[in-house]
Amino acid sequence: xxxxxxxxxxxxxxxxxxxxxxxxxxxxxxxxxxxxxxxxxxxxxxxxxxxxxxxxxxxxxxxxxxxxxxxxxxxxxxxxxxxxxxxxxxxxxxxxxxxxxxxxxxxxxxxxxx
Amino acid sequence: xxxxxxxxxxxxxxxxxxxxxxxxxxxxxxxxxxxxxxxxxxxxxxxxxxxxxxxxxxxxxxxxxxxxxxxxxxxxxxxxxxxxxxxxxxxxxxxxxxxxxxxxxxxxxxxxx
Numbered sequence: 001x002x003x004x005x006x007x008x009x010x011x012x013x014x015x016x017x018x019x020x021x022x023x024x025x026x027x028x029x030x031x032x033x034x035x036x037x038x039x040x041x042x043x044x045x046x047x048x049x050x051x052x053x054x055x056x057x058x059x060x061x062x063x064x065x066x067x068x069x070x071x072x073x074x075x076x077x078x079x080x081x082x083x084x085x086x087x088x089x090x091x092x093x094x095x096x097x098x099x100x101x102x103x104x105x106x107x108x109x110x111x112x113x114x
Numbered sequence: 115x116x117x118x119x120x121x122x123x124x125x126x127x128x129x130x131x132x133x134x135x136x137x138x139x140x141x142x143x144x145x146x147x148x149x150x151x152x153x154x155x156x157x158x159x160x161x162x163x164x165x166x167x168x169x170x171x172x173x174x175x176x177x178x179x180x181x182x183x184x185x186x187x188x189x190x191x192x193x194x195x196x197x198x199x200x201x202x203x204x205x206x207x208x209x210x211x212x213x214x215x216x217x218x219x220x221x222x223x224x225x226x227x
Contacts, residue, residue, distance in 0.1 A: 038157075042220075044159075049214055093159065095215065101166075102149075102161070103215050107156075108157050
């Protein structure tokens, strides 16, 4: 199957700083990528849909100015958590779909804000 | 909006036995995809099985099979000959064509030796 690489896998940052997470499709082009957030022992919640060459579409309740998404190429989407606070600590997962019929997930990023 | 419901927060099964995980969903769409994903402690999402709604035949992947009842909007996962490595969180997911994926709350499966 297709491979999606997410980096970094773990990051610890100080409160008030920004953190960038990358999501790359390694062997296919992805016009659309998705960003999810998962709290401990909970399900994946969609945050936003990242569209190559256009603005991301955010789910209700997700602050677009806090979670900046850039999808500058067909193989890379980035999520930047700006002015991070401890409540932003979570597990973030990206996915990309291939041929609009299946999603492939990155390894996830565990963000800890101290 | 589509919703996915997994009514079993936790399940356990003896090694080598069979277990069924339940999933129901709600949609007005006619064409869509259904998935079961496994999430081990590493938290990597691993595709277990996939079903296209237009196909009446239930999908099967080795020890994993589904019972897809489109009219009832039910999509259960059966794991046969359970192995210790099957211990994980299992998520049922719904996806419309060219759209995002919606997940159920998950079922934590424990396979006991």
